[in-house]
Amino acid sequence: MKKIFIIFFSLLALSSCFFNSNKDGLTSYDSDKFSMRIPNNWEIIQNKDGILPKPRSGSIELAVTAKEEKNGFSNNLLVLSEDLKVEISPGEYVDSTSINAEKNYFEYSKIETKDITFADGKKSKVNIFEARYNNQTPKLKFLQTADICEKNKAYYLTLAIPKNITDTTKYEYMLSTFSCKK
Numbered sequence: 001m002k003k004i005f006i007i008f009f010s011l012l013a014l015s016s017c018f019f020n021s022n023k024d025g026l027t028s029y030d031s032d033k034f035s036m037r038i039p040n041n042w043e044i045i046q047n048k049d050g051i052l053p054k055p056r057s058g059s060i061e062l063a064v065t066a067k068e069e070k071n072g073f074s075n076n077l078l079v080l081s082e083d084l085k086v087e088i089s090p091g092e093y094v095d096s097t098s099i100n101a102e103k104n105y106f107e108y109s110k111i112e113t114k115d116i117t118f119a120d121g122k123k124s125k126v127n128i129f130e131a132r133y134n135n136q137t138p139k140l141k142f143l144q145t146a147d148i149c150e151k152n153k154a155y156y157l158t159l160a161i162p163k164n165i166t167d168t169t170k171y172e173y174m175l176s177t178f179s180c181k182k
Contacts, residue, residue, distance in 0.1 A: 058082030
């Protein structure tokens with residue numbers, strides 16, 4: 001009986017190692033337009049009270065923020081959508097949106113551009129830079145990328161994190177989990 005209990009407990013412990021779907025600290029977010037994985041300790045911001053800024057063009061599809069605030073700032077992710085009038089690749093869209101980045105941010109300094117492959121198999125670029133939203137905000141690190149879904153619908157993802165984070169690998173991974181729905 002003791003051996004059976006030990007074997008059963010061992011199998012249970014071993015199976016929890018293999019079937020833990022939340023091992024990376026992310027949870028699935030699914031809408032009728034796209035899916036992606038977001039940190040399980042972040043919360044979705046509902047725009048009931050109009051707290052989210054109105055984008056220059058397009059619509060806010062998803063706004064997520066970390067629950068904990070440090071130095072008056074919370075890590076956050078914003079997903080915007082826009083109907084495109086011309087066919088363009090995701091990488092070309094990222095390039096076109098980054099042209100005016102220096103004008104749209106204060107103290108803009110580009111760090112690097114990397115290739116990214118989304119969960120739906122499409123390839124794009126991710127721009128990594130530091131900047132400030134305005135004169136009152138601290139300088140932050142931004143990761144921006146885009147995917148193009150059916151009917152020329154562009155999804156532009158912007159992730160803001162503290163500038164002292166030097167390894168952005170886990171944030172790049174989070175962005176890569178984006179996938180268009182058909």
